[in-house]
Amino acid sequence: MALSASAVTEVTLKDAQKLPAGSVLMFKFGPSPAMLIHHENGQWVALTAVCTHLGCTVQYEPQADRIHCACHGGVYNPYTGANVSGPPPKPLKLFKVAVSDAGVEVSRA
Amino acid sequence: MTTKTIATDVYGWMDERLGISDLAAFARKKTVPVHAQSFWYYWGGITLFLFMLQCFTGVLLLVYYRPGIEAFESVRQITFVMNFGWLIRSAHAWAANLMMFSILVHMFSVFFMKAYRKPREFGWLSGMALLAVAACFGFSGYLLPMDELSYFATKVGLEIPVAIPWIGPAIANMLRGGPDVTEFTVQRFFALHVVVLPALFIPLLGFHLWLVQRHGNAVPESEEAKPAAERKSMPFMPNFLRKDIAMWIISLNVLALLASVFPWPLGKAYDSLAPAPMGIHPEWYFMSPFEMLKMLGSVLPGEAGEIAGLLLFTLGIVLWILIPFYDKNKESGRRARIAHYFGLLAVFALVATTVIGYWSVR
Amino acid sequence: MNYPFWDIPYLGSGWVIGIIAIFHVMISQFAVGGGLYLPLAERKALREARNDWLAELVGYSKFFLILTGVFGTISGVGIWFAIGLTNPEATSTLIHNFVFGWAIEWVFFMVELATAAVYYYTWNKIDAKLHLVVGWVYAGASVCTLIIINGILTFMLTPGDTWLGVSGTGHEASKFWNAFFNPTYWPSLLLRSCVCASLAGIWALISASRIDGSMHAALKASLVKWSVKWLVPSFVAMPFLFIWYLFMVPQTQRALLTLGIDTMGTGTFSTVTRMALVIVMVSATIIGVAYYLAYRNPADFNPSHAVAILLLALVATGAGEYSREMLRKPYVIGRWMYSNGVRVPYAIKIDHDGYLAHSNWVWNGADSSYSRGEAIFRGECGACHTLNGYRPLAKLLAGRDRANIESFITMLHEYKPDSPYHHFMPPMVGTQEDVDDLANFLNAQVNPPAANGQKPVQTAQK
Secondary structure (H helix, E strand, O other): OOOOOOOOOEEEEEOHHHOOOOEEEEEEEOOEEEEEEEOOOOOEEEEEOEOOOOOOEOEEEOOOOEEEEOOOOEEEOOOOOOEEEOOOOOOOOEEEEEEOOOEEEEEEO | OOHHHHHHHHHHHHHHHHOHHHHHHHHHHOEEEEOOOHHHHHHHHHHHHHHHHHHHHHHHHHHHOOOOOOHHHHHHHHHHOOOOHHHHHHHHHHHHHHHHHHHHHHHHHHHHOOOOOOOOHHHHHHHHHHHHHHHHHHHHHHHOOOEHHHHHHHHHHOHHHHOOOOOHHHHHHHHHOOOOOOHHHHHHHHHHHHHHHHHHHHHHHHHHHHHHHHHOOOOOHHHHOOOHHHOEEEEHHHHHHHHHHHHHHHHHHHHHHHHHHOOOOOOOEOOOOOOOOOOOOOOHHHHHHHHHHHHHHHHOOHHHHHHHHHHHHHHHHHHHHOHHHHOOOOOOOHHHHHHHHHHHHHHHHHHHHHHHHHHHHO | OOOOOOOOOOOOHHHHHHHHHHHHHHHHHHHHHHHHHHHHHHHHHHHOOOHHHHHHHHHHHHHHHHHHHHHHHHHHHHHHHHHHHHOHHHHHHHHHHHOHHHHOHHHHHHHHHHHHHHHHHOOOOOOHHHHHHHHHHHHHHHHHHHHHHHHHHHHHHOOOHHHHHHOOOOOHHHHHHHHHOOOOHHHHHHHHHHHHHHHHHHHHHHHHHOOOOOOOHHHHHHHHHHHHHOOHHHHHHHHHHHHHHHHOOOHHHHHHHHOOOOOOOOOOOOHHHHHHHHHHHHHHHHHHHHHHHHHOOHHHOOHHHHHHHHHHHHHHHHHHHHHHHHHHOOEEEOOOEEOOOOEHHHHHHHHHHOOHHHOOOOOOOOOOHHHHHHHHHHHHHOOOOOOOOOOOHHHHOOOOOHHHHHHHHHHHHHOOOOOOOOOOOOOOOOOHHHHHHHHHHHHHHHOOOOOOOOOOOOOOOO
């Protein structure tokens, strides 16, 4: 991902505060995929969705409470982004999340 | 109407309009000298074959490659998602290296056989132009994946034109599309690599090949000294052509082996804020000028060192290009020997600086 | 484990076997094929009264004797040394299981060497019919050596369910014949026989190419053409034999071929695609060169052409052997012993007792976590990985911090069925402390501590 002066530093997701608990919203942060998870316990977590192994887009599995990469079986922690199993060498990067009545603002940490 | 009569009729119809039979007659009469150094005659053809492979794999890559901001992602998809994308990319990258290698073998064998002498001066000059364009192909293509290695290798490689006095920085800015290597740079390099350079290369190549047909193969001095009756030759069709094709097939096998067993890797996406990795260097065929610049930069302080390195390298190239005007024909006596030693010096300098370059970055 | 670890820097000890074996295979399979070629050629020459052939064959048999008797022997014994040092656990299992069934190879080797020497030295000195018999005795002994070693090699890939049923009980010898004639025995024997025939033809082409085509046109043409025909059986039969071979390999091991390189590519970026590509392209080239350059134009066929065919054959057989090696992972003896010498049913015991409790040769025992971790690394990982050379762990684990390395090892330790590493890596066996120690050691390699004066405890590196 290019980090030039024109790179995106924040994204506002309109009406995303209505996202039900235990579900995920996939969105684009600049050119790259990202995910916003509203956990069952009320926590909001936003992180990059680009797997640190070979760049596939990961997915959130609410029933298993994990983030899983279908390409080669990598598993991440859906609260911290830490890589817990499989090939990925590094964790997923977390974003800062600000929830308001109008929407959710996701910005670089 | 049998297929044979149909074929003859079609041939006749085409021949009346295009004059194919003249070409066929020429091909049948054409001979290739047979002597101890005949092995080197294949290398121009091998280079041509590798170029055709590059065109073929290049067009296939073109179908999925996206220049600009999505460059890395498109190359990631080609490598890991598209069926056999990895193979096309791997073959393209390896063939680029093999082609540069075979160009150098071809150039040096032509030099040492003194095939630049009258009447083949244009062949030499067009060959040098082709070499320059091929080097540009290599440099521009290398950036296109926009991974860490290509980004930093290009940044470092562009330091060379920057070192040119007065106009250097302007040239570098024009190449980069600004002060830094960005997604605009990759678009420019893409335009160069896919449109501009082929448009230059293909007519030059045509000219170069036409000259080879017109003048035939040069023979080394020892062979020229023999009386005509003692000189052996083989017909171009089918003998030399058969062996030529066999060499092409062997090159294809070598390429297939390299591309399959050592697939070309893809590093992390480039990050302009990241520091350059330790030991970053350009590809092997640019290692020599890179190392010469570094060596002279350490001997002479600051800018003077870079300019001196650049001047030395440029002088060497200019002398190299002008060699047909120095060592003109077989009566050039002492000059022939000097040219030969110059060639040996060039080979030694290139190999030594390349090896030293790798040694110091390992 | 029960034996010391043989540390070969950069290459890893496995490649010592690999390099010697690749060399050996090109010669030994020629020895079997050539053993048939020579008497068959001699018989044809005698029947058709071709004295020029007979004169050539004397030279062939000298070349054959030196190549196989010297280089074949040295490399064969070299393999024996290498396997004993690299993987003594597996070698021990093979010896205990087959005993003289394997060692009888030496009887046939002795017969081979003796008859090869007699064959060469008694040319034109004894009755032609007796000489031919000597040739056939050689051929028979040579084929027997292939018949035997094939049993051992294929057992390592597919011991077969019958033997696996009695493995570890002490009654393995009761299933000797099932183990020997295991599922992949027959396809492998036929495959290798085809390769032997091809290699015989190719080495004969090398000898024939040295004949001066302008002086002895008829001799060269007839020998070259007859030698090319030896390539035909393998090209006709190989595709079917390959399919039969793969069909007899258990599905779990066969799945390995569709995996990419270290979990990298999948789909078409896989080992089978890459090896298949190499094999198909190289085989097509061999056919082209053998037919158009050798068969159609024998007078112009020179040694560099013949050597080109030999190198292409080397690539083709090498690719095949590489695929076979891939198929066997994560085992060294299929479904019985992992590549690092741990026997499958004993993993639970080691998990309970700790890995080092069963390692007699760890010299510095339990000095520190680092040195324990190093011993565990050598024992459990060193069979397939080096730190900075082949399959370098320092690079493969690059980018991970201490916690990540530990979760990676934990994943290997838990060895869940859906783990992507299940196919080609053994489980990491040992206690939680072993996991910890190994993580500490590997972390020190991947993330070396800053130069703050405190170096980790050094272990004996000799």
